[in-house]
Amino acid sequence: MANLPVNKTAHAFDKVKFEALLNRRFFYAPAFEIYGGVAGLYDYGPPGSSLQANIIAEWRKHFIVEEHMLEIDSTIMTPAPVFETSGHVARFADWMVKDAKTGDVLRADHLVKNVFEARLAGDKEARGQAAQPQKEDEKKRKKKNAVKNVAVQLSDELVKEYEVILAQLDNYSGPELGELCRKYDIRNPDTGNEVTEPQQFNLMFTSSIGPTGQHPGYLRPETAQGHFLNFSRLLEFNNGRVPFASAQIGRSFRNEISPRAGLLRVREFTMAEIEHYVDPDDKRHERFGEVRDVVLDLLDRNVQVAGSTDVTKITVGEAVDKGIIANETLGYFVARIYQFLVKIGVDSARLRFRQHMANEMAHYATDCWDAEIQNSYGWTECVGCADRAAYDLTVHSKKTGHPLIVRQALKEPIVTEKLVAEFDKKTLGKTLGKDAGVVQKIFADLDESQLVKVQGELAQGSSTVVTPEGKEIQLTPALVTIERKTFKQSVREYTPNVIEPSFGLGRILYVLLEHNFWAREQDIERGVLSLPSVVAPTKVLIVPLSAKEEFNPLIQEVSSKLRRAGVFSRVDDSNTSIGKRYARNDELGTPFGVTLDFASVQNRTMTLRERDTTGQLIGNIDEVIGVVVDLVNGSSDWAEACNRLQVYDGVQAVE
Template identity: 55%
Template sequence: MATSTTKTGQPLDRAAIDSVLRRRLFYTPSFEIYGGERGLFDYGPPGCALQANIVDLWRKHFVLEEDMLEVDCTMLTPEAVLKTSGHVDKFADWMCKDPKSGEIFRADHLVEQVLEARLKADKDARGVKVEVDEAKEAKKKKKISQKAEKLDDALVQEYEETLAKIDNYGGDELGELIKKYNIKGPTSGAELDPPKAFNLMFQTQIGPSADKPNGYLRPETAQGQFLNFQKLLEFNQQSMPFASASIGKSFRNEISPRSGLLRVREFLMAEIEHFVDPEGGKKHPRFEEVKNTKLTLLNRKTQLSGSTKCDEVTIGDAVASGLVDNETLGYFIARIQDFLLKIGVDKTKLRFRQHMANEMAHYAADCWDAELFTTYGWIECVGCADRSAYDLTVHKEKTGAALVVRETRAEPLVVEEFQIDLNRKKLGPKFRADAKAVESAVDALSQDLREKLSLELEKSGKIEVPTPGVGSGTTELEKDLIKIEKRKRTEHIREYTPNVIEPSFGIGRILYSMMEHVFWIREGDGSRGVLSFPPAVAPTKVLLVPLSSHPDFKPHTKKLTHRLRRVGVSNKVDDSSASIGKRYSRNDELGTPFGITIDFQTVKDNTVTLRDRDSTKQVRASEDEIIDAVKSLVDGEETWDDIAKRLPAFEGQEVE
């Protein structure tokens, strides 16, 4: 696996960035003074601000730009809802247990970890110089002992092909791989139990009278949006297509969360459900705006061949060739990339991977994941799925609710079909308690079967109708009970169940991956870390630095603080006794993009210096000009290069 590097080309040291993030309280393990609980984390002040800014930008980029209808639905979900949606039966990962140590592992992750470790040992044995993440390797050595052995070339290729297809394996196949490659318990060396399905949802009890769990903490925000579809359609004045959006917490009982913020049990999601008419190929009215957007795509066919080689293609070409199923799916894939780049994701560490058949969610017709490369490898951060009409259909069938669109046809449609008349006066007394079930089964007969049965009824005077759950599964009906005739009817109203395109964002995963992408080390002066957040998402936009504690500086500092807040620019003051250089350096670790220094020249003429975090260059101008410049930079209207061209450079005080 390739090594993640910083923007300056340095190998990215995960231990270094974790040290900065925890020391600066971006996040911390939950319940730490009680020993902590795996897979649960708390965000500190800069982490909260960073997350809030990412969510704010997400709302502007999607909800505002696409005119979406935002809803906030409950996290508690009755069991019946998730049983109907398929989550109770199918929302699971494969786990295997070490019977000797009692450790439990997610089966696909264990296979992946062992094979990668063996490939690394093979490269070491061949004398291939490979840059590695030392922290990751130290952990691997502790958990999985691998001698530096040369592997047969054919086995190396087999391992690489297996890793490329790892997401396509089910439980039985993972069990076979564990046996085939002699994968044992990492600490005990014991043979592992066969993989078992483990449902990831947290059960809970809703209400004091329930004597057993009767609900779940939601595993996604989508179901609330589907259940409110009819109300949202009415709110939207029956206009199609439209999209709803929801931002909120979801919960998944991860089998073995071991990757920091990337695999947690409680997390923030931002999901979109774009409802579209299935007729007409799922076109999107704004697809022309994005069709020339270039994307890095890893398609299903390439993965099944055992390769991870990506292609760079425009989304227009991908849709035209059928690689991406339709325009609406393609439109959102392009918009997802645009959003990720806005918040600071490195484009060279972004790819879209198509789901293989075996890993496809039970509802999906096609799905692409936006994956970001980190020190943990490629991490799925956004899923973009065509859920077809699955969810609305199953909830409609279960509840009888009209989760459909009804539109007046421009031209009436004449339909010729086989229609059935039942003699209910005779049907009831004959079948008694089963009468309703028989009637429902008859109503559900397809047109092809109705045609066949009409000929049989005319010929023999009776027919056998499939009636699941009644008697032997078929019911005889004579011609005095049923009539089947071909008739014409005119439809003035078209009724259909919309299809759904769903972009689903894991905010925590995006946040952590982006922090790795923007982290780098400033060489010299202690080799301090820098988080180069784009101004739009940086937790604090401006650091105000009085040259000293001289009382003449305080009025200017206070005035600048209030003026910046009035224009919506977050700022904080560092008037500690440390040197200006040290004060700026510790705020570089917090990702603060700009700094304003108040000095004795400020007292004389109301001018201040403005510092750029990444280049450490400065300009000097009046307070009004600097505030206008900062506002322009934060809003993305100008870059630092633009500011440096129009405001005078300043070469005075800085480092220590």
């Protein structure tokens, strides 16, 4: 029936057909394909490009507009000193191993993971267990590569060991990965050769700025530093108030060691990053109440360290109350990330938030939760949500001497008392000459208890200090007095902490496509992409019966009325059957189609087709436009549309 939703997961995910669809419809393709391509670089074709633009538009609405964030656009090319300060030059690296004979380069953790997974799959096969359907393709791919690891049964102990290591693999250091390779005889699956000890490889692309190569530069691996360096200007733009957030959507680059997982691991990608600046002493969020009841699948670090990957279903409110998520602001963003992903079409049943383990955390982070989405490659990090604390602002401020701080006017001044040394500077200068400055510096470094001691000595007549060069200088009350003074502080200065939700848009786009792909039983060879209207590349397909000129005025009318209502449509007047044109647009994820035929010319009727159910309705052209606009905007659904219009059964309704 037209108004019954079809179960999208009726068929197992068929990766071969899925990839063929993406390729055929040019969602994306290897960049420089006619030159043989380069691993990890992809171009988006028209539907991929529109899908990405729509995801970005929705992201802007959901985060920037809704939360009044300050959007910026900073440069990709970055002079080296910035990343020296931020720690990226020293630490933004992955561990790689080389094939001991061929010199082929492999990423160490991926090698371990792939080999262990292949062995576990071989073990399952040997035990006669059916592999998970989801893993089918993965296994086939592995089989091809994993020279000796097919259908060999492992001991129960070894299976357990592998599983525990896999659960906490992200926590292993380079040398530890090297040990794993030796202990478990992990070799290059392509050749069967041993691999070398893991070495660090910095993932930043290098370049140089200017005609004489005077400025070494890097392509940014994240947009974050561009936010931090502009912190003072942003704070001023926000009238000096905290909390506030900056946001940026833009390209970043990572020179991945050996990218093999399609859009999930690329060398150039579009990110969307938020840097939310908060008072380190107050990480509450004023809108936390709005998300308190959102239920999440959480995988915290303790569970992982114990060798498990079992998630806990819990509300974000409870997770923050129990200290599982460090603070309200972090929890707020985790929930908002969840809402965004589900809104654009990610399957919530395959979405979990995994906490970073201690060694795994980036050098700047104090707590971090990844939104991981399950897909045919496994669980993939698509969004990171880290508390970077005051790390970045502190190091840049220290390096440049430019204060990156908040000055907060205190409602009640803070009154403090402390001991202070007061010098009779004139007499001091006369008596000590150039040592006068040295003495003042020594006193500036003394703490309360030392000052008490000196105060006592001075009361006895004199006190002696020793200069760094070892010279003893005697001081009398005529030169210096120690007194208790009252200080009133009306401004509080602090370096804000930064909560950073960071989105890999290409990864999200890819899993979205996987989660929304299926095939109809009656047309198993062709796919359907059930993308939500909000992100679908084209919202409405206009299908004239043929390319005959008599349909042109109606095509113009319908497409311009839709455009005025803000709905993006496309006309397909190609020389093929209406059914084939609809099938093509099912593959493109177009949620609605309208057909213009001779009845349209005569009676101004138009049929409306819904992609997922293939149900068709008919009505007056303007009525149908009204219905489809409401459907696309989400203010109506197909069930309601079925009430507003007549069911179309292929026979022209009598007017």
